[in-house]
Amino acid sequence: MKVMIVSGGTPPSETLLVQYKEKVDFIVAADKGGEYLLKYNVIPDLLIGDFDSMSKEILEKLKKVTKEILEFPPEKDYTDTEIAIMESIKRGGKKIYLLGATGTRIDHTLGNIGLLLSYKKKGISLEIIDNNNRMYLAKNRIVLNGKQGENVSFHALSNTVKNFKIAGAKYNIPQGKDISLLDPAAICNEFLETPISIEYDEGEVLILHSFD
Structure with missing residues (x-):
């Protein structure tokens, strides 16, 4: 199954979001990524996160339309993006596109690039896509x-x-x-x-x- 995860980094453009929406079978919003999806009337199949970076108004709107919601405490062992990846894999995800996974927080960007490596070893194909770049790991x-x-x-x-x-x-x-x-x-x-x-x-x- 192909999955699109939208995280809370730099927002993807509507063109990019729609392009990858058409490629996938399942859509996950990781915390503020839900706000980016709602802006373009794209409804996620799963909304996850601690929701500390999203307004209560937008969160309530998403809760009314999203099929499944998983809420986690702010103090946790994994980032919202990695939890989104793990939950996607539980549901059969093998090819995962990460949008909103780069931005001004270089620590998060580097962490997400590290996830490409971690999950390649587990047999999962990840790509990071933003408005200017597409990143993935090579084969030999x-x-x-x-x-x-x-x-x-x-x-x-x-x-x-x-x-x-x-x-x-x-x-x-x-x-x-x-x-x-x-x-x-x-x-x-x-x-x-x-x-x-x-x-x-x-x-x-x-x-x-x-x-x-």
């Missing part, structure tokens, strides 16, 4: 499609990514090289007329498409 060999001139970056999310290669991009690494954690050596690449292929022997690679 993967082919990427994009429009000519579109930006794409690669970041190591492990101590070392061994023998990392890029082919078909504006800037290639045909012989392979080791890249270290968050090494900027493979950022700001571009698509040409053909797909980009990457491969590596071991490690974890974050792929980031940018649409500025």
